[in-house]
Amino acid sequence: MTTPLPRTFFQKDTCSAARSLLGKRLVRILDGSRISGLIVEAEAYNGEEDLACHARVGKTRRNAVMYGSPGHAYVYFTYGMHWMLNAVTREEGFPAAVLLRAIHPLEGLDLIASNRPGRPSAEWCNGPAKLTQAMAINGELNGCDLCNPHSPLFLESGLTIPENSILTSPRIGLGNTPEPWLSKPWRYYVSKNEVLIAAKAR
DNA sequence: AGCACGATTAACT
């Protein structure tokens, strides 16, 4: 299947988008071969009002992509060494995105292994900066269209995750963010059992 | 100055 998710998929409420991105397949084309995996963890960041969102300070050069068309990749650098991958949501002009925090790798395992040298396979993609490292995602992919099958990075349909296998929690790593944003249950992840089922997918 | 983190330690069961 190389039919990407339609742009309308992203043009909706960010929390719904984060939830429905679970089980979808993230595909990276690297030197003509595919690396892919199923999304198992994601967080919603929603607008200038959300004080955990990068857009809380208004539009800057860094976060400009979030203000643009939905279905595009917002890739940014942090902590002096880590790249983060987000999918832009909502209508054009509204700054919101879903941070992709973890995937279950399915294709291109040899490439992932070479991008994550010396790491056990369980730790290849189980964190937001780990998955970007595993898939060789960096700032060059900022603004990339995730709805275009010719992009080096896009999203495909995957596995349907049953509603009762989706868990939520507050978002990770928010530091000084004030309430109520600190405690908003906008992190969505797939239960461990369901990940094992995903592991059997091809 | 302040990070939407990860690797490495060091202390525990």
Added chain:
DNA sequence: GTTAATCGTGCTC
């Protein structure tokens, strides 16, 4: 086997 604490790193504002 686990959790808690620490700090490197360099880009954005």
